Amino acid sequence: MINRRDFLRLSALAAPGALSFSDVFAQSDAIQFGCPVPMSGPFAANGKYADMGMKLVLQKYGKVLGKSLSYTTIDTEGKPATAVRKVQEAVDKGTRFFAGGILSSESLAMGKEAEKSNSIFITTAGADEITGSECNRSTFRWSVPTFGAIGQTVRPLLEKLPKAKRWYTITPQYVFGDGLLNAAKEVFKEKGIEHVGNSYHSLAEKEFSGYLTNAMAAKPDVLLLLNFGSQASDALRQAVSFGMKNNMTILMAWASGLEQFEALGADICDGVYFGAQYWHAIDAPFNKEFVGYVNSTLKIDPNYSLAGSYICTKIVLDAIIKANSTDPKAVIAAMEGMKYEGLTGTEELRKGDHQVIKNYYLLKGKAKSKMRSKNDYADIVSFGKSFLPLDKTMCKIA
Amino acid sequence: MNIYLLQVANGIGIGMLYFLLAVGLSIVFGLLRFVNFSHGAFYLLGAYFSFQLGQMGLSFWWSLLVAPLVIGLFAWIVEKFVLRHIYALPHHFHILFTVGLALVVQEAVISYWGPLGNNISPPDILQGVVMFGDFIFPKYRLFVIAVTAVMALLLWWVLEGTRLGAIVRAGSESTEMVSLLGLNIDRIFSLVFALGAITAGLAGALAAPIRGVDPFMGVEALGIAFVVVVIGGLGSFFGALAGGILVGIVQSLMSTIWSEGAHLMIYVAMAAVMLLRPNGLFGRSS
Numbered sequence: 233m234i235n236r237r238d239f240l241r242l243s244a245l246a247a248p249g250a251l252s253f254s255d256v257f258a259q260s261d262a263i264q265f266g267c268p269v270p271m272s273g274p275f276a277a278n279g280k281y282a283d284m285g286m287k288l289v290l291q292k293y294g295k296v297l298g299k300s301l302s303y304t305t306i307d308t309e310g311k312p313a314t315a316v317r318k319v320q321e322a323v324d325k326g327t328r329f330f331a332g333g334i335l336s337s338e339s340l341a342m343g344k345e346a347e348k349s350n351s352i353f354i355t356t357a358g359a360d361e362i363t364g365s366e367c368n369r370s371t372f373r374w375s376v377p378t379f380g381a382i383g384q385t386v387r388p389l390l391e392k393l394p395k396a397k398r399w400y401t402i403t404p405q406y407v408f409g410d411g412l413l414n415a416a417k418e419v420f421k422e423k424g425i426e427h428v429g430n431s432y433h434s435l436a437e438k439e440f441s442g443y444l445t446n447a448m449a450a451k452p453d454v455l456l457l458l459n460f461g462s463q464a465s466d467a468l469r470q471a472v473s474f475g476m477k478n479n480m481t482i483l484m485a486w487a488s489g490l491e492q493f494e495a496l497g498a499d500i501c502d503g504v505y506f507g508a509q510y511w512h513a514i515d516a517p518f519n520k521e522f523v524g525y526v527n528s529t530l531k532i533d534p535n536y537s538l539a540g541s542y543i544c545t546k547i548v549l550d551a552i553i554k555a556n557s558t559d560p561k562a563v564i565a566a567m568e569g570m571k572y573e574g575l576t577g578t579e580e581l582r583k584g585d586h587q588v589i590k591n592y593y594l595l596k597g598k599a600k601s602k603m604r605s606k607n608d609y610a611d612i613v614s615f616g617k618s619f620l621p622l623d624k625t626m627c628k629i630a
Numbered sequence: 631m632n633i634y635l636l637q638v639a640n641g642i643g644i645g646m647l648y649f650l651l652a653v654g655l656s657i658v659f660g661l662l663r664f665v666n667f668s669h670g671a672f673y674l675l676g677a678y679f680s681f682q683l684g685q686m687g688l689s690f691w692w693s694l695l696v697a698p699l700v701i702g703l704f705a706w707i708v709e710k711f712v713l714r715h716i717y718a719l720p721h722h723f724h725i726l727f728t729v730g731l732a733l734v735v736q737e738a739v740i741s742y743w744g745p746l747g748n749n750i751s752p753p754d755i756l757q758g759v760v761m762f763g764d765f766i767f768p769k770y771r772l773f774v775i776a777v778t779a780v781m782a783l784l785l786w787w788v789l790e791g792t793r794l795g796a797i798v799r800a801g802s803e804s805t806e807m808v809s810l811l812g813l814n815i816d817r818i819f820s821l822v823f824a825l826g827a828i829t830a831g832l833a834g835a836l837a838a839p840i841r842g843v844d845p846f847m848g849v850e851a852l853g854i855a856f857v858v859v860v861i862g863g864l865g866s867f868f869g870a871l872a873g874g875i876l877v878g879i880v881q882s883l884m885s886t887i888w889s890e891g892a893h894l895m896i897y898v899a900m901a902a903v904m905l906l907r908p909n910g911l912f913g914r915s916s
Contacts, residue, residue, distance in 0.1 A: 276846055280745040405890045432890035438841060438850055441640050441771075442885025442892060448766060449633050462747060466841050469749065473768040473840065475759040495747035495842060 262302040263558055265290060265545060266322045268315055268332040268342055271307035274435070275461045277495075278334045278488060278537040279307070282356075285541030286331055288529065293549050297556065301549075306332070310435070312341035323349040328560050329552075331544040333357050334461075334537070335435075336408035343371035352560050352567075354548060356509065356540035358460075358486060359407040360415075360620070363587040367627035369564060372581065374544050375509045376592040376618070378411030378486075383618030384592035385485045385507035386419045386456070392613075393454070393481060398428045400452035402443050402467055404459045405432040412458040412485055428452050433459070440467040444474050457484040464488070465495050472500050481505065487595070489536030493609035501597030501609055508593045510536045510575055511612060518573040533607045543575050547588075582619075585627035591615045636765050637882040643771045645878020646778035647840075651833040651851055652858035653785060653870040654826030660802045660865025661822045664717065667728035668708075670852030671735035672827040676701050676834025677843040678739055681750050690753045694777075694835050701831030706824040713823070714816060732848060739845045747844035774836050781832065782871055789867055798822055802865060857896055861903045863913020872911050876903075 267286045269279035283305050290301040304322055308315035315338040319330060328351045333339030336359035343362060346353035347370040354372040355362065358381065363373050376384070390396065401416060403409040413430065420427045428450040431443035444467070447455055455476060457467050464484050471482060487493075487506035512523050512533040522542070526534040534542070547567065552558055555566035568583040576591040595610035603609065655669045676697050683693035708731065716723050751757070752770040759766045789795040797818055801808045809815045834847075841847070858877055862869025880899045884892035903911060 272849075273846060274850075277745045277747065277844065280740075431885060433885075434890065434893040436850075437893050438847075439644055439881060441644060442637055442882040443889060445636050445640050445882070446633070446886055446889070449636065449764075462844060462846075465747060469842055470840065473752075473759075473770060474766060475768070491746050495749060495844070497749040497751070499751060500749060 262300040263296060263552070264322075264325070264327040264329070265301065265303040265548075266306050266319065266327040266330040266332070267303055267541065268306035268308050268319055268322075268330055268338075269334050269541075270310040270338075271305065273310045274438075274463060275310050275334050277491060278461055279332075281491060281535055281537035282332060282334065282541035284530070285534075285538040286545045288526070288538070289542045289545045289549065292525070296549055296552055297558065299558070308333070308335075308338050308342075310335050310338060312338045316341045316345045319345050319351075320349070323351055328352065328558070329548050329563075330354070331541055331548060335406075336362065336411070337406050340366055340407065343368060346370040350560050352548060352563055354544040356536075356544065357408065359411045360625075361407060361411070363585040363625060363627055364620075365626040367585050367625070367629055369586075369629050370560070372544075372547070372567060372586040372588070374540060374547065374579075374588045374590070376590060377587070378408065379415045379620055380592050380618040381486050381507050381509075382412060382415035382419060384614070384616050385483060385505065385594050386416055387618075388594050388614045389454070389481070389483055389505055390419075390423055390425070396453035396481060397424070398426050398450075398452045399454045399456055400428050400447040400450050401430040401456045401458055402440070402447065403430055403432050404435055404437075404463060406435055408460065409458050416456060416458070416485070433463075435463075437463060438466055440470045441474070443467070444471050444476065447471075448474065448476065448479075452480055454481045454483060457482065458486070460486050461488050461492075462495075465492055468504065469496060469500055477503060483507070487536075489539075490533060490607055490609070491535040491537060493597070493607070494535075498597070498600035498603060498609055502599045504597045505613070506595045506597065506610065508536065508595050510534075510539045511593055511595060511610070512539075512607065513612070514576055514591075514593070516573075516575065516577040519575045522575060539575055547572070547581070576615075582622065584622040584629065585625045586629065587619065587625075589617060589619060591617055633886055634883065637886050638879055639765065639767070641879030641882030642875055643767070643775050643878070644882060645875035646775050646782075647833060647837055647874075648854055648858050648877050649871050649874030650778045650781060650829055650836070652855040652862070652874055653782075653867065654829035655855050656859045656862065656865055656870045657785075657789075657798075657829075657867065658823055658826040659859070661798055662717070662819055664713070664724060665721070665728075666823075666826070667725055667852065668731040668735070669826070669830055669855055670848035670850075671732040672701050672705060672830035672848075673834040673837075673851045673855075674739060674845070674848030675704065675735060676831030677750075677838040677847060678743060678834075679831070680835035680838050681743075681748055681843045684750060690750075690839075694832070697835045698828045698831035701834075702824040702828035705827030706820050709820045709823040714819065732852075736845055736848060743843075743845070745845060747842045749842050750838040752839040770839055774840070777832075777836060781829065785829070786867060794818075794821075854896075857900050859910075861900050861910055863907075863910025865914075866910070866912035869910055869912035876911075 269282045333355040336357040339355040339357035347368040356375040483505040551566040555562040579590045593615040594613045679697035680693040756770040858873040862873030884895040
């Protein structure tokens with residue numbers, strides 16, 4: 233018979249993330265890529281699509297500089313310490329090129345590890361610090377940081393809704409959430425907006441009704457969701473069930489794109505504003521080519537996680553070709569200042585902070601009756617580029 | 631209405647669902663002394679079967695009935711053909727098998743339904759909100775409270791007021807004694823295990839319109855279920871009820887008092903209860 237002490241000890245295994253796995257497909261004689269993403273836990277869906285994105289682009293390139301390409305899936309579990317340990321193990325086995333890191337906290341940690349181990353790490357995570365105060369020569373970022381995401385969502389929405397003077401925020405308490413919140417507070421201050429309250433929540437949270445009760449009590453004009461992935465979906469779904477869409481405007485500053493719309497369905501998304509790094513309907517030549525390729529190979533429209541991983545890996549592959557070398561130092565030099573046709577039009581990798589300069593999009597969910605195709609969930613309301621000037625990023629790449 | 635009263639009311643709503651999620655785990659432990667780490671997988675399957683039945687055109691009401699019964703059947707088969715053969719083995723075999731089963735179920739869900747989450751809309755009649763003064767509450771959540779309350783009464787009646795309940799309670803004290811009375815204890819084990827799975831499956835089906843379905847919801851739910859069971863006391867029906875409501879209220883109240891610690895505080899509450907009452911609120915000494 234089990235006793236209480238054993239039961240408690242064993243119960244620890246039930247903690248989220250305890251049930252995890254990792255897939256490894258690697259060849260020692262090839263150019264080895266690592267895909268360090270959460271494959272378990274609340275962000276696992278993003279990780280699984282990111283994994284597909286890397287696999288797809290490596291398959292498309294086949295060989296580079298006469299060498300075959302291989303990759304290792306690394307389950308970071310969304311935990312910085314786990315991510316770093318597993319990246320170290322991959323480096324020991326010869327991997328030098330990493331594209332991944334869905335969460336800012338794990339990305340910051342892996343970026344530091346990449347610098348230590350003479351590797352290259354490129355990410356889609358959002359915290360400003362990644363290409364700001366914590367930047368380093370080995371770390372690159374494709375996605376617009378939190379500063380730009382707020383700049384391209386809160387500002388245009390304020391222009392559309394000049395009477396919306398009271399805003400409430402719901403924020404995950406980690407570096408990404410704080411980045412979004414701080415950027416939003418700056419805009420509120422500048423525009424004379426009353427920030428009527430904020431609810432922080434942990435990264436393990438799934439139940440948002442308590443925070444929504446706080447928000448309803450504050451009677452805001454706009455509910456600004458600053459969380460990401462399934463947490464953002466849960467918060468929005470529960471906000472809609474509390475009837476909040478009828479009493480206020482809802483903006484999700486950093487949506488995870490098509491995968492999120494599919495998970496939520498049109499009825500919930502209808503009338504809600506979303507900020508997006510990527511949308512499959514972007515009118516850019518390379519995006520059309522990419523969407524066609526994904527349509528023909530995977531029979532789906534690409535979502536943000538897949539697209540982000542694809543383009544990040546592609547940037548590194550193109551730099552390897554440009555450098556005609558797999559030496560990370562030569563590849564870094566080739567990446568710096570690289571201009572290319574990307575998913576959002578012409579994109580440029582800024583040399584001074586290793587940030588890709590690209591568009592960010594404000595979408596508005598549309599009613600099911602107005603959707604012209606299965607994945608036509610939203611219209612692009614506006615887009616543009618918002619980045620801190622280099623001298624204000626606090627990035628000092630030697 | 632005062633914000634704290636609003637949060638208490640909201641917490642009761644959350645807590646009733648936690649009760650339903652955890653009560654099966656507690657009952658199974660009470661009778662079988664078996665820690666079922668695949669309990670979260672039954673919750674996951676309940677949610678997904680409900681989603682699938684909805685996709686196939688079955689009404690929400692039918693899916694709420696059919697999905698838990700299918701989960702119960704699945705659990706009965708698992709218990710009958712596998713679990714009963716490992717009861718006699720050391721506990722790490724129990725864990726190994728049930729964790730393995732949970733992983734297999736999770737990966738099977740991903741293989742069949744994909745890694746992305748999906749939404750389930752509540753039926754039209756349960757959409758929208760009701761207002762009590764300043765207090766706004768979704769109709770669907772009220773429905774969940776009602777269903778879980780009915781389930782609690784039903785389970786209580788089965789456990790306390792029927793012959794089956796008497797046998798289950800007797801079995802939790804001494805399986806040998808029950809066997810000596812000529813009762814088929816194996817059949818009772820199967821039945822109780824299936825009943826535990828049915829409650830988890832129903833919790834999953836009820837939770838789906840609130841939080842959608844995704845392949846990782848089972849692992850998250852298992853963590854909460856263990857907290858509820860530890861707070862309430864192992865094997866105790868009333869413990870699961872009290873633990874569920876306590877966790878719900880703590881979580882909801884802390885959303886206002888210290889929002890960033892709301893999730894953490896449910897574990898703090900568990901630690902506090904363990905310090906004050908090491909066997910849980912309604913637990914017996916082991």
